[in-house]
Amino acid sequence: MDTKKMRTMSKFLSLVLRHKPETIDIQLDKQGWIAVETLLEKVNQQNQDWQLDFALLEYIVVNNDKKRFAFNADKTKIRASQGHSLGLDLDLEYEPQMPPAILYHGTGESNVASILAKGIEKRERQYVHLSRDIDTAVVVAHRRQKPTLLQIEAGKMHSEGYIFYLSENKVWLTLYVPPQYIALYSVDESV
Numbered sequence: 534m535d536t537k538k539m540r541t542m543s544k545f546l547s548l549v550l551r552h553k554p555e556t557i558d559i560q561l562d563k564q565g566w567i568a569v570e571t572l573l574e575k576v577n578q579q580n581q582d583w584q585l586d587f588a589l590l591e592y593i594v595v596n597n598d599k600k601r602f603a604f605n606a607d608k609t610k611i612r613a614s615q616g617h618s619l620g621l622d623l624d625l626e627y628e629p630q631m632p633p634a635i636l637y638h639g640t641g642e643s644n645v646a647s648i649l650a651k652g653i654e655k656r657e658r659q660y661v662h663l664s665r666d667i668d669t670a671v672v673v674a675h676r677r678q679k680p681t682l683l684q685i686e687a688g689k690m691h692s693e694g695y696i697f698y699l700s701e702n703k704v705w706l707t708l709y710v711p712p713q714y715i716a717l718y719s720v721d722e723s724v
């Protein structure tokens with residue numbers, strides 16, 4: 534499969550399954566699911582450039598670099614596993630989990646002073662996104678100018694009552710990270 538075409542399709546699926554389902558006139562249910570049949574029909578109505586069938590959708594779900602999308606057990610429904618817009622007001626129904634002692638957050642240098650003063654806010658998304666491994670946080674940080682890594686004392690937060698969820702594609706989610714649990718992380722320390 535042409536990787537450029539797959540990226541285009543994956544980005545479009547992220548748009549409609551995470552942020553703007555109305556783009557193709559669909560409504561996600563409370564847990565973020567949409568019937569596969571409806572999704573295929575509406576995507577294909579909307580797009581002249583490319584068409585999506587079940588085999589291709591399954592290929593994207595399986596091969597997506599971050600496993601962003603998931604089917605339900607009988608593959609009749611699909612949803613994004615994380616990253617949703619706050620405005621959609623979903624409940625993904627992930628069970629609270631005990632996080633590892635340390636999690637990482639990638640951001641841009643221009644955000645750091647504000648984050649150290651106010652904490653990490655979920656902004657336009659449903660949750661703050663954190664990762665267990667440094668490499669993932671580095672990739673997230675590189676979406677910003679002057680990528681910067683932050684280290685979060687997630688274990689301590691959890692023991693002090695903060696709730697964490699683990700998305701199906703292994704992104705750690707929480708509503709807010711207060712400044713006292715955050716430290717700048719220098720990548721040099723990892724080598």
Ligand code: HQG
Pocket residue numbers: 599601616639640641644645647648651652653654655656657658661662673677704
């Ligand atoms: C920043 C992608 C200043 C925060 C990624 C981030 C992730 C603050 C930005 C997922 C702040 C929000 C989410 C504060 C937070 N002051 N800046 N107090 N609090 N911020 O895109 O974490 O590739 O909503 O640091 O991989 O960058 O799309 O969040 O820079 O998992 O699948 O405000 O999206 O996944 O930006 O990314 P975002 P994010 P995909």
